Amino acid sequence: MIDFNMLTTLSEAEIENPNLFPFPFGMHITFAIVGLLFFLFRFVTEKKPYQLILAFAIPFSLTIWLSDNRAWFYALGAIEGVLVLCAFITTFIFKDKPEDKPAESAKAEAAPADDDDDEDEADEDFDDDEEEE
Numbered sequence: 517m518i519d520f521n522m523l524t525t526l527s528e529a530e531i532e533n534p535n536l537f538p539f540p541f542g543m544h545i546t547f548a549i550v551g552l553l554f555f556l557f558r559f560v561t562e563k564k565p566y567q568l569i570l571a572f573a574i575p576f577s578l579t580i581w582l583s584d585n586r587a588w589f590y591a592l593g594a595i596e597g598v599l600v601l602c603a604f605i606t607t608f609i610f611k612d613k614p615e616d617k618p619a620e621s622a623k624a625e626a627a628p629a630d631d632d633d634d635e636d637e638a639d640e641d642f643d644d645d646e647e648e649e
Contacts, residue, residue, distance in 0.1 A: 541581060548575045565610055566603040573599040 539547070555571035558564070573596060580592050 544581070545578060548578050551575070564607075566606040569599055569603040569606065573603070 551574035552571055555567045559567035577596060
């Protein structure tokens with residue numbers, strides 16, 4: 517069962533500026549580590565560039581805690597926006613094309629079968645030559 521009071525307790529814990537930092541630092545660092553590990557694991561298994569970009573972008577968001585300067589706040593937002601946009605674009609650029617793979621394998625399977633037919637015809641021609649003599 518979900519304890520809804522837990523959410524209010526977490527929000528009251530360590531939040532310095534609730535408009536700027538909706539989560540306490542400990543929770544933010546936990547989410548960043550989980551996101552980093554998840555996207556690194558997916559990158560190791562699938563080798564998609566967007567996973568590596570997001571693995572970098574998520575912990576990079578922790579740098580907002582370095583300064584209370586509004587200029588850094590907006591600069592970090594712009595940098596994160598560019599990283600997310602790059603991740604979005606690379607999902608389309610490096611997309612798998614499953615339609616090409618079956619066509620190539622069908623051509624590879626068909627090619628040896630065609631070669632076998634040519635050899636059979638050559639053998640038949642050779643057999644015909646022997647019968648004529």
